[in-house]
Amino acid sequence: MKVRHRYIPILLIKDNGIYKTRRFKKPKYIGDPINIVKIFNEKEVDEIVLLDIDASKKKRPPNYELLKDITSECFMPVSYGGGIKSIEIARELLSIGVEKIIVNSSAWFNSVLIKELVEIFGSSTIIGSVDIKKNWRNKYYMKVLSGTKRIYMNPFKWIKSLEEDGIGELLVTSIDKDGEMSGYDKYLVDNITKLVSIPVIAAGGASNYGDLKEIIDINNASAAAAGSLFVFHGKHRAVLITYPNEEDRQ
Amino acid sequence: MITIIDYNTGNIGSIKNILKKIGVDSRITNKKEDIKKATKLILPGVGSFDTGMKNLKKNNLVELLNEKVLSEKIHILGICLGAQLMTNKSEEGKEKGLGWFDADTKKFDLKNISGRWPLPNIGWRDIQINMNLKSNLLSGLNKNPRFYFVHSYYISCKNKDNISMRSEYGHPFTCGLQRDNIYCVQFHPEKSHRFGMKLFQNFADL
Numbered sequence: 217m218k219v220r221h222r223y224i225p226i227l228l229i230k231d232n233g234i235y236k237t238r239r240f241k242k243p244k245y246i247g248d249p250i251n252i253v254k255i256f257n258e259k260e261v262d263e264i265v266l267l268d269i270d271a272s273k274k275k276r277p278p279n280y281e282l283l284k285d286i287t288s289e290c291f292m293p294v295s296y297g298g299g300i301k302s303i304e305i306a307r308e309l310l311s312i313g314v315e316k317i318i319v320n321s322s323a324w325f326n327s328v329l330i331k332e333l334v335e336i337f338g339s340s341t342i343i344g345s346v347d348i349k350k351n352w353r354n355k356y357y358m359k360v361l362s363g364t365k366r367i368y369m370n371p372f373k374w375i376k377s378l379e380e381d382g383i384g385e386l387l388v389t390s391i392d393k394d395g396e397m398s399g400y401d402k403y404l405v406d407n408i409t410k411l412v413s414i415p416v417i418a419a420g421g422a423s424n425y426g427d428l429k430e431i432i433d434i435n436n437a438s439a440a441a442a443g444s445l446f447v448f449h450g451k452h453r454a455v456l457i458t459y460p461n462e463e464d465r466q
Numbered sequence: 467m468i469t470i471i472d473y474n475t476g477n478i479g480s481i482k483n484i485l486k487k488i489g490v491d492s493r494i495t496n497k498k499e500d501i502k503k504a505t506k507l508i509l510p511g512v513g514s515f516d517t518g519m520k521n522l523k524k525n526n527l528v529e530l531l532n533e534k535v536l537s538e539k540i541h542i543l544g545i546c547l548g549a550q551l552m553t554n555k556s557e558e559g560k561e562k563g564l565g566w567f568d569a570d571t572k573k574f575d576l577k578n579i580s581g582r583w584p585l586p587n588i589g590w591r592d593i594q595i596n597m598n599l600k601s602n603l604l605s606g607l608n609k610n611p612r613f614y615f616v617h618s619y620y621i622s623c624k625n626k627d628n629i630s631m632r633s634e635y636g637h638p639f640t641c642g643l644q645r646d647n648i649y650c651v652q653f654h655p656e657k658s659h660r661f662g663m664k665l666f667q668n669f670a671d672l
Contacts, residue, residue: 219635220612222589260659262590263614288483293614293657313479315616315657338513340586340616384586384616415584436582439589 221432222262222439223460225446226419227252229268229298232282236443237269238395240347240363246447246455253286256446259459261292265318265387265417265441268298269362272321277305280312287313297345297387301326306333310341318387320345321360323378324367334382343417344383346375348404349391356404363391372411385415387441393421397444400431409436417441425460468492468670469504471531473521475511475547481656488663490670496525505540506672507531511547515571515619516559518547528564535566539647541672543603549643549650550619558619567643567650569623576636583636585618591633591653593641601630603649603668604642611661613653615641621652 227249228235234252235243246252249266256264266286271278278299287294290313297318300306306317317337323330323344333342347359348371358367358374367374375386388408390401400421409416415438418431422442431437449456468485470478472494485492492508495501509531511518522528535542544552553563556571563571576583590612595604604611620639623629631642631651641652649669655662 220590220592257659263657287480290480291484291487291657291659291662293616293654310477311479313477313483315477315480340588340618341512385588409582413584415586415588438584 221429221465223428224263224265224417224439224441225256225261225459226265226267226441226443228443229266229279229282230270232279234447235269236395236447240391240394243269244453249282249286250289252447252457253289255457256459257289257291259457259461261459263293263295263315264290265295265297267318268296271299273361273364278309280308283309283314284312295343297343301329303332303336306337310337316341316343316385318343318345320347324360330378330381330383339382339384342383343385343387344375344378344381345387345389346371346378347389347391359391372407375408376411379412379414383414385417385438386412387417387419390420395444396421397423397448399423399427400435400440402431402435405431405435405437415439419443425464428460468506468508469501470494470508470510471501471527472496473511473518473525473527475513475518475521477512478510481508481510481545484656484662485666485670488667488670490666496527498526498530501527501530501534504534506669507534507540507542509542509544509548509551511545511551512616513547514558515547515550515556515563516561518551519559519561519563522551531564535648541647541669542649543669544648544650545656546617546652546654549652550621552643552648552650553621556619566648567621567623567628567645568625569621569628569640569643571619572622573619574636574639579636581636586616587618587635588616589614590658591615591635591641593631593633593653596630596632599627599630599644601644602672603644603665604630605668607661607664613641613651613655613658613661615653617652621650
């Protein structure tokens, strides 16, 4: 029996809409969140990741109203990240139908948060997320707050500590590849899948369904996530929601 | 009316959501009076085995559930942790389970199996239905059924006649049990699109 690949659209929330960035900048409006999620639902998407790219940056809580409307349309797993600073916020999100909690910046600013979340909600509910960039010497470093603040700690050490704190999955996004549709940073994904024994979700750069398949089959990611690939069509990036069907998956 | 037992473990809103989608009434409750009157139950849950059992005890539900399920024999569906709690015990904890199935909950041990098998086992997996059981819960699901899983522990059942479904992750494992009025599934039907809707519809129709 072959294990079915996991392909995950990442949808970025900003001002009640869905946007898509390039290298974490230039957010382009894609559409209404409910409509977009409905389309993915009809396409029987494996699961969905929603990231509020303003919440932590603007120090505001998640947009519960919007998320509630979205999750009531979702009959697949929904993970959410953005502004999850406390147990209470996580609890509220889970109660409105979010399946998994994604923590990025808040884990950096509150070193016990992940441990507490894992203890209360269980490992498989908590996804750790890191945004990684290369410097001019091709060395990797981390950024938090939607890529606005540089962190001076070895990202691989940080990832290892997240695993030790008990996260059930790791979402790794290459900032340099985000929205570029030039393929995943395979070297980065390789290094991380060798480092940890939890499932790794690769994000940033997917340009076609072959990329999704390869990052799993060759670079050992457990899931392939993408933004642009699932919301844009053609070289002029016209908005079109697409998702691999059973045939595309072969 | 389906009664969903709320014992502080995880996301039960999504079960109510999908039931609403298929037009089935449900309520979420932890009150003994409500559960006493229930005619059909769902025992959901995510999280650890011991926390789950302790929360059931804290809400004084163990004895009541035994009465409803074993004496009154109303239909019950256990989901994920709810399924594991129906076994005798789990390698995850020290608490005794409800013991409705002659089964134990074990941790995946995939170290010696070739390939990369990270835990938890997360994602959509194909399942195989034990056709000998002729399970009403699974009717109409025989065409390439797949469901969404998130788990590191699985059920190992001694009585093979109770096994309703199997899947595979590194090795084959049981992902559904059935005995008389008691049903359980390891996966999350509430997050499994039309496959989940069909399963819940079948449960509602029992």
